[in-house]
Amino acid sequence: MRPRHFIGLLIFGMSGFFIVWHPAAAELNERSRIAIIIDDMGNSLEIGAAAIELPGNITYSFLPFALHSKRLALMASRHGKEIMLHAPMQALSEKPVGAGGLTVSLDRNEVVFRFSAQLAAVPGISGVNNHMGSALTRDSVTMGWLMEVLASKPDALYFVDSVTTDQSVAKKVADAHRVPALSRDVFLDHVNSEAKIREQFELLISIAKRRGYAVAIGHPRVNTLKILREKLSDLERIGVELVPVSVLLPQYPIPRTFPVKQRKLPVQIAEQKTIEPLKTRQQKSIRIRSIPLKPSVQTVSEKLRVREFDLF
Numbered sequence: 497m498r499p500r501h502f503i504g505l506l507i508f509g510m511s512g513f514f515i516v517w518h519p520a521a522a523e524l525n526e527r528s529r530i531a532i533i534i535d536d537m538g539n540s541l542e543i544g545a546a547a548i549e550l551p552g553n554i555t556y557s558f559l560p561f562a563l564h565s566k567r568l569a570l571m572a573s574r575h576g577k578e579i580m581l582h583a584p585m586q587a588l589s590e591k592p593v594g595a596g597g598l599t600v601s602l603d604r605n606e607v608v609f610r611f612s613a614q615l616a617a618v619p620g621i622s623g624v625n626n627h628m629g630s631a632l633t634r635d636s637v638t639m640g641w642l643m644e645v646l647a648s649k650p651d652a653l654y655f656v657d658s659v660t661t662d663q664s665v666a667k668k669v670a671d672a673h674r675v676p677a678l679s680r681d682v683f684l685d686h687v688n689s690e691a692k693i694r695e696q697f698e699l700l701i702s703i704a705k706r707r708g709y710a711v712a713i714g715h716p717r718v719n720t721l722k723i724l725r726e727k728l729s730d731l732e733r734i735g736v737e738l739v740p741v742s743v744l745l746p747q748y749p750i751p752r753t754f755p756v757k758q759r760k761l762p763v764q765i766a767e768q769k770t771i772e773p774l775k776t777r778q779q780k781s782i783r784i785r786s787i788p789l790k791p792s793v794q795t796v797s798e799k800l801r802v803r804e805f806d807l808f
Contacts (some may be wrong), residue, residue, distance in 0.1 A: 528704040530731075531555060531741045532684075532724070533656065533713045535582045535625060537569075538562025540716065547716040548572050552728050552738040557582035557625050560617035561596055573620050578740035580656070581621045583614050583642075585629030588661070593628065598642070600635050607641045615645070615653075622742055623654035625680075625713070630661035639666055643673035652676060654745055658713060676748040678741065684714035684723075693723040704736055709744050 534547050535557035541564040548556065548571055556572045557580035558565040569579050584597035593599060596610055615621065624646065626633055633639060646653045654676035657666040670677035682700045685693050696712070703710035714720045731738055742748050 528701075528736045529709045529739050529744060530700055530704045530736055531678075531709075531711050531739055531744050532700075533557050533580065533625060533680075533711070533741065534716055534720075535580070535627065535658075535713060536715045537582065538565030540564065541568065543716045543718070543721075544568040545571065546721055548575055548577065550721065550724055550728065552731075553578070553740045553743075554724075554738070555580060555741045558618045558621075559584065559627065560614040561594070565618055569618050569620060578622050578742060579618065579620045580741070581614055581618045581624045582627045583611065583624050583629075584627045585632040587628040588630045591628060598629075598632055598638070600632055600638055602638075604641050607638060608645055611642055611645050621653065622740075623656060623676075625656040626658045626660065626666065628660060629658065629666075630664075633657065633664040633666045634661055636665045636669055639669040640673070643669050643675050646670075646675045647673045652748060654678070654742060654748055656680060656711065656741060676742075676745040678711050678744060680713050681710045682712040684712050685717055685720045688717060688719055690719050690723060693719055694727070697723060697727050701734065701736060711741070711744065 531553075533555045534550075537544050537547065537556050537558040539559065539562050544564060545568065547554075548568065555578040556569070558569050559582050572579055584593050586593050586597065586599040596613060598607060598610055598614075602610070615624070643655070646655060652675075655666065655670045655678075657664055657670075657677065657679045659680045667677050667679050681703050682696055684696045684700070686696075687693075693714075700710050700712045714724070728738065
């Protein structure tokens with residue numbers, strides 16, 4: 497064999513090796529996954545039903561005491577959709593948390609009672625994410641009480657941090673209690689315009705392509721549903737799979753191995769006992785104490801961003 501032929505074959509062989517083993521090439525062969533949560537479900541029967549008609553494995557999160565939550569949750573279940581509780585939690589803004597909502601001024605027993613009532617209000621849930629909550633999700637003590645409730649359930653419930661503040665400790669506390677957890681990557685419709693929703697959807701895809709998965713939160717709005725109908729049909733072509741939230745949790749469900757004394761709740765709530773409706777329990781007035789931001793983060797842009805996301 498002539499020397500130049502040998503060198504040519506060697507270069508060809510090395511280039512072939514590079515193509516097969518280059519990490520970027522391997523990543524391109526993997527299918528990226530996205531999960532999309534539509535929360536704030538339950539206030540409108542019409543738009544809620546339209547949201548459930550969206551194709552694919554979208555996950556739906558329901559406000560616990562909204563007028564149409566139970567009916568829509570059952571409808572979503574019949575469509576084979578994954579269901580979550582959208583748990584109302586205190587915001588840094590003055591937006592009211594509503595009856596049965598969770599605030600940092602409540603003691604442990606009341607937090608456990610209210611959260612347990614929220615969990616019981618939506619049938620067939622697989623997990624929980626926070627509605628508002630920029631004040632409460634940065635309170636590690638209160639979040640710890642919530643995670644104790646989730647960890648005590650015989651069937652695992654996961655938690656998704658909606659990330660309404662960058663000071664949230666929800667994911668960290670969930671991990672400490674061995675509750676399967678994820679954090680939101682993208683809000684699809686924090687600006688309710690078709691152009692911005694398309695832009696946010698492309699951001700979701702780019703994160704999933706880079707990392708392998710991504711989580712988005714949207715809301716039952718006309719513009720959001722329109723763009724999702726448009727974009728979801730294109731996922732197979734671009735190599736992205738839409739999955740329920742639980743599929744992104746490799747440890748879900750976690751076998752519970754806590755000792756009995758650790759799993760015991762601080763109040764006498766039997767697992768099999770039906771929790772009395774909130775309306776039959778005399779509620780004390782709720783005092784919401786203000787929680788000032790640390791001076792180092794009290795910038796105008798931070799205040800606006802937190803308040804904006806707390807609309808959800």
